[in-house]
Amino acid sequence: MSLKNQQIERVVQVISKIPSGSVATYGQVAEMANLNGRARWVGRILSQLPVGTRLPWHRVISSSGRITNPNIEEQRNRLRQEGVTVREDRVSLKRFRWNPAHLPDGLPRSSEG
């Protein structure tokens, strides 16, 4: 197992822990996987996922609450299936963002709503 492989596994592990009906941002996942600032890499990892993967990749969205996945229809369908409200390509982070309680309380997300 190479180092990169372990990091990828970290990311996969984090994503697998996102509860149904909630979403997490790429940056959030990166931070949880000790890859602070590597949000891009998280996206790249997701793009490398096998087609039949069991990983809930659809619960990962951009920091602005938008679906940046090329398979927007697929992701939107999956999210709605879990009860997440999706408007076009946008999800309300205020309502659906996953907060595992390891994050500080004073996060600047008052602009949501």
Place this chain on the structure above:
DNA sequence: CGAATGACGCACT
């Protein structure tokens, strides 16, 4: 090594 690319993120206009 240099240039271009990408399922990102933040600041500015």
Place this chain on the structure above:
DNA sequence: CAGTGCGCCATTC
């Protein structure tokens, strides 16, 4: 909310 610019970093050519 839309558009643009810059920073970030692994991968690809």
